[in-house]
Amino acid sequence: MLSYSRGPEGELWELTIAQVLDRAVEHWGDSLALVSCHQSKRYTWRELRDAADALARGLVSLGVRRGDRVGLWSTNCAEWVLVHLACARAGAELVNVNPAYRTHELAFTLQKSRMKVLFLWERDSRAEYAQILDEARSGKQLSLEHAIFFGTDCWKELLTAQAGIRAAVMPTDVANIQYTSGTTGQPKGVMLTHRNQVNNGKLLAWGMRYTERDRICVPVPLYHCFGCVIGTMSALASGAAMILPNWTFHPQATLQAVQAERATSLYGVPAMFIAELGLPDFKSYDLSSLRTGMMAGAPCPVEVMKRVMCEMRCAELTIGYGQTESAPVVTMSAPDDPMEVRVSTIGRALPCTEMKIVSVLDGETVPAGEQGEVCARGYMVMKGYDDEPEATARVIDAEGWLHTGDLGMMREDGYIHLTGRAKDMIIRGGENVYPREVEEFLYTHPKVAEAQVVGIPDERLGEVVVAWIRLKAKEESTEDEIRKFCEGKIAYFKIPQYVRFVEQFPMTVTGKIQKFRIREIEITDRGLAKVAEQETA
Template sequence: MAEALVTSLWPRDDSVPLVDHTVGSLLAERAVTHADTPSLVGIAHGTGEERRLTYRELYTEARRVATALLRLAEPGESVALWAPNVVEWPIVQYGAALAGVTLVALNPVLRPDELVYALSHSGVVVLLHADVSRDYDLAAVAATVRPRCPGLRHVVSLADRERWSAEPEDLPTTAVQDPGAPVMLQYTSGTTGLPKGVLLSHRSLVNVARLTVETVGTEPGAVHVSPLPMFHTAGCVVATLGTLWLGGCFELVEQFRPGPVLELMEKEGVSVLFCVPAMLAALIEAVRENGRPAPGLRTVMVGGANVHTTLIEATRRVFGARVHNLYGQTELAPTLTATRREDSEEDIRSTVGRPLPQVECKIVHPATGAVQPLGTPGEICARGYQQMIGYLHDPEATARTVDAEGWVHTGDLGTMDARGVIAITGRLKELIIRGGENIAPIEIESCLLGHEAVLEAAVVAVPDERWGEAVGAVVRLAEEPSEGLRDALAEYCRDRLAKFKVPQYWFVADEMPVTPAGKVRKFKLREAVTEGKLRPLH
């Protein structure tokens, strides 16, 4: 534990050294140290069959992919993967790393124009795609976009296995990348403007994954389950590479459905779960509805959204698990902070913990950039090995995010205490300015989540003639609203919040528009409010 801080500036903890593995070299090492240990379980593309691989088998499969990819692309070029959570996803991820190409991770819900933008912007030369994702015909879309992407040399279906997997050969020395080289390109969620391509290095991914699972005290060799999308860093970095570091078994869930996930947890002896709060809540609700004892868990890692006290307590009661709040963003590969196993109940309920080792963190005044006093809200900034190489082809956006001293400005607001523990207070772009008062939506959302009628809550700015902006609450309810629920929720807020923070406008949503990371797209809700598309709560 570091000495007590005097300002909101956390120095780099270098007591835990970084490792200089590439993604491929770490897999190669595990193929030796854990050769016959189960490494990966998932559903195969096209057949729906379950595949189980040991570390030796996984490394062989990855070498097959690398061999095939180097017949289609040169080291340093970009190869895209457009698929749901099939077992081929991590196999291709490892193969691309061994081949020395940059893997472009694409969301399988992308529409044709969005796909063309990502492929063209990133200079992809090979597109590997699933044939279908749920009811979306990826193969048909891939065929139609190919003529629109002049640099795209090969479009290969995962069903055409002979084209993307070949008898493994010794890889050329040009394919062996150093840990600082690019390995993956992740597109931001595009909540404002066009998505930005975040370029990440081997060193960032391997060490963030390793330090995340070590920080929360995950035991070596554990069985992990993840329903998180693999095209997002939470799934393909923290969950996938974190399991690899620990020599554990990674249970990949193709599509999240609470009942089957619970059955998988029990059958496979899962002890670690990666998820977003909405998934965790759905699992707990499924246990309650089934009336059966829940499978035991030791560790639940949650990120992407605010985790309310009641959900943390329910997780401990139902699964016997310790909940760990993770905070970060794609530009940080992605974890910046985490709560520890020894943290107090209060810390787990209300904070995102302390920074991981080997990264500096500070809270600054959004306008002046001055480091804030302890306990004073400001923008969260970070600097360390795990930050992005930059936004691809966008030096201006990179310069806006990474300042001249190398600090990444997250756009998130928070406070830091004398121990370096951080609490999230909101987003810079989401602040509601009501008659000169700055209001952080997260405080009101946390309050609303404490009411038994509310399953989800999102607070947005609503245009108002008198105040400029007023507070609007959008809630997803446990059941159809009863008479007088709006007044009851307002009264509930008045008892717990300052008067000016109590929502003036109330709306009901059947579901929230979210990013792949589980974060609510506030701009979509604001649009729905202003366009009269949401049902008012009476």
């Protein structure tokens, strides 16, 4: 038997995001749709649709037309959801900008995406966004015509614009561009269509058995696929309400939101659940309303999964697997799968989804139980990388299979065990970090001759970033100097937690650097052998 499986048959919607919003209003118009706890804002489905449509008219008044790019650089808030839905109505392509981005990354994104409008806050507790934007724009020819700051008169005027919305948006149009770092060292824009996102949300809602009576607590970032699809789209498809606990993840705020809003579902990467379980007053929260949730974004430690299911009362907790390029989920465990299955596999194919495991040597499908690269095919595969046909062709083959770069084994019943990553990607607390991107940045330091970046295990975050650096002749530096050089220029999660200065790197006889040896040395020297051996789902 070969490592191939197909999910159950299912009906795909040929609808745009705005049409699904209209459907939600038709079915559940006066029911709760969105709560932003930290802003004390609440919307019914009808109120949410009306506010999003008002903003869509504002976008049209700015000259935004079908296919134009609109950027959104913000942490979680009600405005994030409004901009997302307004872009869908107006036919604009929403460009998610990570709020941790600083001048170096923002400048690249502004130029690469060719966005026409950018929505943002002037500042928050982490950054002066207006100042960073000014620095990123300085001296560059950009497509950006308007920077709209939330809460200002300009923002309020957009909500009262009278322009008509005439965009003939199609389900196959690009709805969203999300930047994901690549092995080339520069982020690539993943183009996701309305059809991709609508149906992934619909099928996730089906898999998690959501109804309009559910309330989904979403502490994960909305700029991630986890937040804007598994969060927003699954709520839109099912009528479930979406609960935003805070601007950014805060374990106390998350559990307070679950308790106050009687959430029935809780999302998170493993590091978030670990932080929640580790609160000194964890047992004081009333989590009895929870029945389900999803853990995704990083490998899940088995013991954490068991604790969430038992101590947080998420008896129907599921594991989801995928990537931004697959909009994002391709496999998930079922709420009634045995615990052993849920803690040891990534589930099996969602409806309308094909999965297979292929040999990394010849690309042929391997027998069940043998290791190979995990591949997926179906409605959810991205349209491609923006303006990068060659990069697209490297991950989507001629038959439409998306090659994930992850290694796994498929059981005869279709459940898949992940066994490793073919790519070098580091997952730090649910944030993807590609070593090459960090290495390329470190090379801009005037003292650095060579840099190699790896991930090492961490009990709280899953992995952290380590840099080995060879300095130029007669130069001296310190770990603190390197870290300060990174601060404000690359996202905090990409900054190396540890820096080691070396004269040479471990090499093969043919002169290739052995990154696995760097990782082994770090694990040994830092006493992390037990953490590295920890069993994960």
